[in-house]
Every structure is written in structure tokens, then in C-alpha cells.
Amino acid sequence: xxxxxxxxxxxxxxxxxxxxxxxxxxxxxxxxxxxxxxxxxxxxxxxxxxxxxxxxxxxxxxxxxxxxxxxxxxxxxxxxxxxxxxxxxxxxxxxxxxxxxxxxxxxxxxxxxxxxx
Amino acid sequence: xxxxxxxxxxxxxxxxxxxxxxxxxxxxxxxxxxxxxxxxxxxxxxxxxxxxxxxxxxxxxxxxxxxxxxxxxxxxxxxxxxxxxxxxxxxxxxxxxxxxxxxxxxxxxxxx
Numbered sequence: 714x715x716x717x718x719x720x721x722x723x724x725x726x727x728x729x730x731x732x733x734x735x736x737x738x739x740x741x742x743x744x745x746x747x748x749x750x751x752x753x754x755x756x757x758x759x760x761x762x763x764x765x766x767x768x769x770x771x772x773x774x775x776x777x778x779x780x781x782x783x784x785x786x787x788x789x790x791x792x793x794x795x796x797x798x799x800x801x802x803x804x805x806x807x808x809x810x811x812x813x814x815x816x817x818x819x820x821x822x823x824x825x826x827x828x829x830x
Numbered sequence: 831x832x833x834x835x836x837x838x839x840x841x842x843x844x845x846x847x848x849x850x851x852x853x854x855x856x857x858x859x860x861x862x863x864x865x866x867x868x869x870x871x872x873x874x875x876x877x878x879x880x881x882x883x884x885x886x887x888x889x890x891x892x893x894x895x896x897x898x899x900x901x902x903x904x905x906x907x908x909x910x911x912x913x914x915x916x917x918x919x920x921x922x923x924x925x926x927x928x929x930x931x932x933x934x935x936x937x938x939x940x941x942x
Contacts, residue, residue, distance in 0.1 A: 745929045
């Protein structure tokens with residue numbers, strides 16, 4: 714079984730400051746990793762994904778994440794945040810054992826990012 | 831319409847009512863999902879349909895009944911719900927051979 718831990722439930726940060734949202738996962742096999750963002754009263758939107766290749770992946774809205782296999786982490790970063798980045802962010806993992814039927818994601822409990830003026 | 835749509839966006843129902851949530855995907859995907867999102871809890875996967883067959887039922891109470899008539903539509907039929915069933919219900923879809931899931935905006939359900 715796989716699991717995802719988002720270490721911070723809430724992260725307040727001032728506008729234009731850098732931010733890192735932490736995600737650690739547990740799995741006995743190789744995984745695919747995702748970050749989603751949820752704005753108030755909306756569904757989840759895919760920010761970025763790691764499937765293979767370069768461990769540094771870039772996503773929408775200036776976000777990037779780095780896959781670290783030895784530390785089983787996939788932290789999300791942005792060098793300068795904006796008020797509009799205020800939202801909840803979810804890390805998710807899918808292990809490569811899934812076959813045949815639909816792939817399934819395991820989600821973390823989320824991190825609320827609040828950007829302060 | 832594009833992406834994944836859900837109707838209604840808000841629903842208030844009594845414990846003895848019967849209602850249905852509808853999800854439609856316009857992405858050509860062949861897998862669809864129902865999730866429950868409650869405050870302060872991780873997303874809970876409820877049901878998974880792949881090629882219109884249910885492949886996952888995560889110990890969901892029988893008062894929730896899914897239906898997938900074709901690869902573009904997914905329903906969640908509700909009856910005799912409890913107040914603790916109040917939550918945001920999210921629908922998602924994916925292409926079976928790919929891993930990303932695309933979500934609808936959700937239905938905010940309140941059971942009184």
C-alpha cells in the first residue's frame with residue numbers, strides 16, 4: 714500500500730516571498746507523483762506531474778517540484794508567490810503496480826497556502 | 831462544454847429524500863471516479879469505473895449507488911442519507927492508460 718504525507722497543514726507566506734510545500738510518500742514500488750491545486754468552491758486542478766525523466770518538473774502558474782527518490786519526497790516550490798496563489802494544494806501518488814483497470818491516486822491531506830499582502 | 835462538469839453545484843436534501851448527482855466528461859476518457867471531500871479529511875475515493883464497469887467500491891454505504899451508463903456520464907444516486915454525508919462530492923475522469931485525473935467543480939451536498 715502507498716501513502717502520502719503533507720507535513721504542513723497550513724503555510725502562511727507574504728506576497729513575493731518564496732514558498733515550499735512539502736510532500737513525502739511511502740511505497741514499495743516505483744511511483745508517479747502529482748500536485749493538484751484547489752481554489753475555493755472549485756474542483757482540483759492538475760499543477761504538475763512526475764512520470765519519468767528529469768527529476769525537476771515545471772508546472773503551471775510558475776510552480777515546480779523536485780522528485781527525490783532517496784528521500785521519497787516531491788516538494789512543491791515557487792520563487793515568488795502572488796495573492797492569487799492562495800489555495801489548498803494536494804500531493805498525490807500512483808504506484809506502477811496498477812495495471813489493467815483504471816489507475817488510482819492516493820492523496821495527501823492537503824496544505825492550505827495563504828499569501829498575505 | 832469542456833472538461834468535466836457536475837450538476838447540481840449545490841444540493842440540500844432531507845434524510846428521507848432521494849436525489850442524484852450527475853457528472854459528464856468531455857475529454858474522451860474511459861475511466862471515471864467519485865470522491866468525497868469532507869472538511870479536515872483527505873479525499874476519499876468512493877467508486878471507480880473503467881470502460882463502464884465498476885472496478886472499485888471502497889466500502890461505501892449502500893445509501894450511495896453509482897451508475898455509469900456510458901464512458902461520458904456518471905451518476906451518484908443518493909437515498910436516506912445521514913448528516914455526516916454532508917460534503918463536497920467530486921467527479922474525476924482519466925484515460926485508462928494515463929495517470930492524471932481531471933476533476934469537475936464538485937457538488938456541495940448538505941443533508942438536513
